[in-house]
Amino acid sequence: MMEEKKAVVLLSGGLDSTTLLAMARQEGFVLYGLTFRYGQRHLHELEAARRVADYFQVREHRVVDIDLRAFGGSALTADIEVPKGKGTAGSAEIPVTYVPARNTIFLSYALAWAEVLGCGDIFIGVNAVDYSGYPDCRPEFVAAFEKLANLAVKAAVEGKITVSIRAPLMFLSKGEIIRAGLKLGVDYGLTHTCYDPAPGGLACGRCDSCLLRKKGFDEAGLTDPIAYAPLPGT
Amino acid sequence: MMEEKKAVVLLSGGLDSTTLLAMARQEGFVLYGLTFRYGQRHLHELEAARRVADYFQVREHRVVDIDLRAFGGSALTADIEVPKGKGTAGSAEIPVTYVPARNTIFLSYALAWAEVLGCGDIFIGVNAVDYSGYPDCRPEFVAAFEKLANLAVKAAVEGKITVSIRAPLMFLSKGEIIRAGLKLGVDYGLTHTCYDPAPGGLACGRCDSCLLRKKGFDEAGLTDPIAYAPLPGT
Numbered sequence: 001m002m003e004e005k006k007a008v009v010l011l012s013g014g015l016d017s018t019t020l021l022a023m024a025r026q027e028g029f030v031l032y033g034l035t036f037r038y039g040q041r042h043l044h045e046l047e048a049a050r051r052v053a054d055y056f057q058v059r060e061h062r063v064v065d066i067d068l069r070a071f072g073g074s075a076l077t078a079d080i081e082v083p084k085g086k087g088t089a090g091s092a093e094i095p096v097t098y099v100p101a102r103n104t105i106f107l108s109y110a111l112a113w114a115e116v117l118g119c120g121d122i123f124i125g126v127n128a129v130d131y132s133g134y135p136d137c138r139p140e141f142v143a144a145f146e147k148l149a150n151l152a153v154k155a156a157v158e159g160k161i162t163v164s165i166r167a168p169l170m171f172l173s174k175g176e177i178i179r180a181g182l183k184l185g186v187d188y189g190l191t192h193t194c195y196d197p198a199p200g201g202l203a204c205g206r207c208d209s210c211l212l213r214k215k216g217f218d219e220a221g222l223t224d225p226i227a228y229a230p231l232p233g234t
Numbered sequence: 235m236m237e238e239k240k241a242v243v244l245l246s247g248g249l250d251s252t253t254l255l256a257m258a259r260q261e262g263f264v265l266y267g268l269t270f271r272y273g274q275r276h277l278h279e280l281e282a283a284r285r286v287a288d289y290f291q292v293r294e295h296r297v298v299d300i301d302l303r304a305f306g307g308s309a310l311t312a313d314i315e316v317p318k319g320k321g322t323a324g325s326a327e328i329p330v331t332y333v334p335a336r337n338t339i340f341l342s343y344a345l346a347w348a349e350v351l352g353c354g355d356i357f358i359g360v361n362a363v364d365y366s367g368y369p370d371c372r373p374e375f376v377a378a379f380e381k382l383a384n385l386a387v388k389a390a391v392e393g394k395i396t397v398s399i400r401a402p403l404m405f406l407s408k409g410e411i412i413r414a415g416l417k418l419g420v421d422y423g424l425t426h427t428c429y430d431p432a433p434g435g436l437a438c439g440r441c442d443s444c445l446l447r448k449k450g451f452d453e454a455g456l457t458d459p460i461a462y463a464p465l466p467g468t
Contacts, residue, residue, distance in 0.1 A: 064304050070296060071343075071350045101346035104386045108342045109305075112335035116305045135391040144382040151378050152338045157369040 006030045006119035007166070008110045011061070013048030015213055016125035016169055018191045019181035021056050023168050024123050026184055031058040032117060034110055038102075039069035044201045048192035055190055064109055068099055103136035107145050111163065115153045120161035122149075127169045127177070142167050174212055175219025182222075189225035198229035205231060240264045240353035241400070242344045245295070247282030249447055250359035250403055252425045253415035255290050257402050258357050260418055265292040266351060268344055272333075273303035278435045282426030289424055298343055302333055337370035341379050345397065349387045354395035356383075361403045361411070376401050408446055409453025416456075423459035432463035439465060 007029035011017045024031055033056075035049040046063065053061035103126065110122045126137040135141060142165050149163035150156045156163050169177055181188065193213045194203035203210050205228040217224040241263035245251045258265055267290075269283040280297065287295035337360065344356045360371040369375060376399050383397035384390045390397050403411055415422065427447045428437035437444050439462040451458040 062304060064301055066300065067298055068346065070298050071347045098388050100349040101342055101383075101387055104345060104382065105339070105342040108335055108339040111338060112302065112333075113305045115334040135388055136386045138385070141382070141385045144378070144385050148338065148375070148378040148382050149335075151372070151375045152370045153335055154332055154369055 004030050005121070006032060006059075006117050007121040007123055008032045008034055008114045008117065008119065009058075009123040010106055010110055010125065011035050011049050011053060011058075012125075013045050013050070013052050013191060014125075014193050014209075015174075015181075015188060015191045015216070016127060016177060017049075018052045018186055018188070019177050019184070020123050020125040020169060021052060021058070022181055022184035022186050024121075024166075025056055029121065031056060032113065032119075033058040033061040034106075034113060035061065035063045036066050036106060036109070037063055038066045038099075044192045044194075044197055047201075048190060051190045055187065062113065066105060066109070068102065068105070071100060098134055101136070103134075103141070104145070107149075107165065111149050111153060114163070115155045115161070118155065118161060120156070120163045121166055122163065123166045123168070125169050126167050127172065127174075129171060129173050139167070139170055142170070173219060174216025178216050178220045178222065182220075187225070191226070193226075202227055202229040204229055238264050239355070240266060240293075240351050241355040241357055242266045242268055242348045242351065242353065243292075243357040244340055244344055244359065245269050245283050245287060245292075246359070247279050247284070247286050247424075247426050248359075248443075249408075249415075249422060249425045249427055249450070250361060250411060251283075252286045252420055252422070253411050253418070254357050254359040254403060255286065255292070256415055256418035256420050258355075258400075259290055263355065265290060266347065266353075267292040267295040268340075268347060269295065269297045270300050270340060270343070271297055272300045272336075278426045278428075278431055281435075282424060285424045289421065296347065300339060300343070302336065302339070305334060332368055335370070337368075337375070338379070341383075341399065345383050345387060348397065349389045349395070352389065352395060354390070354397045355400055356397065357400045357402070359403050360401050361406065361408075363405060363407050373401070373404055376404070407453060408450025412450050412454045412456065416454075421459070425460070427460075436461055436463040438463055 005028055007024050009021050009024050009031055011021055011033040033053045037046060114122055128138050146163060146165040155161045193209050195207040195209045196204050198204055203226060239262055241258050243255050243258050243265055245255060245267040267287045271280060348354060348356055362372050380397060380399040389395045427443050429441040429443045430438050432438055437460060
């Protein structure tokens with residue numbers, strides 16, 4: 001009997017992490033989806049993560065509560081207004097939607113679970129092309145975490161696992177991510193992207209995250225299957 | 235007016251982190267104590283952390299809930315028996331009291347708070363001499379986390395802070411730690427060390443953690459001010 005290959009996949013329910021899950025499945029991994037409830041102002045993300053986890057039949061889907069609101073410092077977890085229509089994506093400025101140390105914290109939990117599962121592969125959907133300028137989405141951050149992880153946990157130090165932080169979306173444009181996902185059977189109608197949805201959960205169409213998503217579908221020459229809230233004045 | 239120096243200090247309420255807090259105070263830092271409620275089987279640690287934070291008049295003491303029980307894998311957070319009288323400290327074997335990725339997770343949260351506070355100094359009471367063999371207590375782990383941290387957060391990338399993971403206990407024996415703390419005014423009667431206290435909170439005197447503590451007071455030629463549960467058969 002061949003030994004199972006397991007992987008922990010960080011799953012937000014967004015377009016990127018859903019594509020990531022499809023890629024990990026394509027590689028033959030048994031999937032363990034990890035989602036965080038971290039004081040986001042919108043819980044639509046969590047519902048999307050559950051839909052996506054069901055769709056891809058992950059073996060386990062854990063939703064872990066982490067209290068990033070305890071420290072504040074971000075428009076996503078505190079009472080700071082999410083910027084609209086500014087298109088900060090790609091600019092040199094790091095936007096207010098940045099959450100302090102978020103991916104460091106997410107990967108630390110993923111590492112703990114991976115060690116308990118006895119696996120070293122951890123998938124994260126970070127991207128250094130069409131990204132919002134977050135420092136913890138860069139390849140040097142991922143490489144540094146991988147190095148740390150192999151020093152940090154017992155199973156790695158004892159040679160039972162080798163931690164590999166897998167970031168296959170790192171150098172893909174949003175359009176390339178979408179095309180890759182469609183080839184792997186992703187239904188993007190299940191995903192949720194918006195930072196600041198309208199009542200009822202409709203995507204605003206104007207935050208950084210929505211703008212990037214729209215740009216991706218435009219690039220791919222495709223129509224986004226999700227509905228957007230009407231723009232003001234239309 | 236001189237600018238305030240702030241530091242985040244990881245505070246468990248044990249002997250080491252209490253000494254650490256005294257050392258940070260001695261260096262002139264304004265203290266921000268960070269304690270985790272992580273599914274320990276005993277909450278006496280948290281009470282000790284509160285006493286110690288009060289005693290040293292930290293500016294803020296945050297207790298953050300983190301759910302390490304979600305993954306299991308440790309005698310400290312799951313239903314695995316804490317070993318007694320085995321004295322695994324100093325042996326090559328990593329004991330069952332190891333918690334997967336614990337210090338990685340703790341430092342990640344400390345990093346988030348430090349960034350929000352605008353400071354780079356983070357104190358952690360890890361020790362590579364009289365320790366229990368945990369991989370995330372070694373100097374190479376601390377160095378790797380520091381490197382990661384300076385790549386991970388906006389304030390460091392923008393040059394506003396330089397993250398420095400301070401581990402001043404790293405190369406001290408338990409006896410040296412206790413002597414250093416006494417010089418700095420530590421009252422070790424406030425601290426809590428035991429992994430598996432008796433009903434009422436008395437230290438068991440037999441777990442790894444108690445054995446190390448006793449050894450430290452012996453080395454220092456001092457009497458431990460805390461009370462211990464009577465040993466079985468005595």
